[in-house]
Amino acid sequence: MPAGTLRVSGLNAGYGRTVIVEEVDLLVPAGQRLSIIGRNGMGKTTLLATLMGLTTHHSGTIEIDGASIEKASATRRAAAGLGYVPQTRDVFKTLTVEENLVSGLKGHPKSNIERAYEMFPRLKERRRNLGWQLSGGEQQMLATARALLGEPSILLLDEPLEGLAPVICQELTAAFGELAASGKMTIILVEQHVKNALAFADEVLVMERGRIVWSGPSRVIAEDTSLIDKYVGVSSLH
Ligand SMILES: Nc1ncnc2c1ncn2[C@@H]1O[C@H](COP(=O)(O)OP(=O)(O)OP(=O)(O)O)[C@@H](O)[C@H]1O
Numbered sequence: 358m359p360a361g362t363l364r365v366s367g368l369n370a371g372y373g374r375t376v377i378v379e380e381v382d383l384l385v386p387a388g389q390r391l392s393i394i395g396r397n398g399m400g401k402t403t404l405l406a407t408l409m410g411l412t413t414h415h416s417g418t419i420e421i422d423g424a425s426i427e428k429a430s431a432t433r434r435a436a437a438g439l440g441y442v443p444q445t446r447d448v449f450k451t452l453t454v455e456e457n458l459v460s461g462l463k464g465h466p467k468s469n470i471e472r473a474y475e476m477f478p479r480l481k482e483r484r485r486n487l488g489w490q491l492s493g494g495e496q497q498m499l500a501t502a503r504a505l506l507g508e509p510s511i512l513l514l515d516e517p518l519e520g521l522a523p524v525i526c527q528e529l530t531a532a533f534g535e536l537a538a539s540g541k542m543t544i545i546l547v548e549q550h551v552k553n554a555l556a557f558a559d560e561v562l563v564m565e566r567g568r569i570v571w572s573g574p575s576r577v578i579a580e581d582t583s584l585i586d587k588y589v590g591v592s593s594l595h
Pocket residue numbers: 372377395396397398399400401402403404549
């Protein structure tokens with residue numbers, strides 16, 4: 358079985374006693390690109406954070422390649438193959454780009470840094486700049502590159518294009534497309550812009566109030582603006 362299959366059953370999770378993610382069932386085969394869409398505050402970020410072990414787990418199972426991880430720490434989940442790029446773009450502001458990358462290696466070969474530079478040449482140009490000196494887009498590239506150094510089999514991306522200039526969006530989208538096309542990684546993308554979400558993914562799921570209310574091939578929802586209007590509003594297409 359290729360690595361990177363995610364199976365979630367009856368998942369309930371949230372913050373303390375508050376349940377946000379409700380009864381989520383999910384099967385993402387290895388190598389699939391899945392986009393998660395939905396209006397603001399519907400639980401998309403909480404679902405990704407829950408997969409990574411950063412919320413309160415109430416019930417249900419999460420398996421990577423058949424192994425249960427719902428009780429594991431975030432560090433153990435990373436070791437099991439999960440890579441996570443949160444909305445907050447976790448980069449160390451007082452370290453250089455290269456130092457940030459070295460800190461993300463965690464035992465993986467140093468040659469991975471050269472591969473990250475190949476994917477994001479801008480980072481190579483800025484290798485001696487400190488985290489705080491980078492633009493938002495460069496920080497997003499650095500956060501993504503750091504996650505990739507750990508060689509995840511499943512990459513979780515939370516609104517990676519939010520607030521970025523179009524030229525940077527294009528560079529990042531091309532990098533995600535390259536990763537996805539390699540077929541070596543399952544990629545789950547939370548994306549507000551439906552156009553980007555549908556262009557990227559084979560499959561889409563829609564969240565509403567913490568639940569999955571629609572799932573299916575992206576071409577089905579792409580061809581049905583009434584579905585888009587119902588779940589996210591047609592304005593999200595622009
Ligand atoms: N740390 C937290 N503690 C308590 N409640 C939270 C916390 N973070 C988010 N929530 C609540 O959980 C719900 C879902 O939020 P979440 O950020 O997961 O939604 P989202 O779909 O990702 O929204 P957005 O697109 O705006 O990021 C919201 O009602 C939010 O107020």
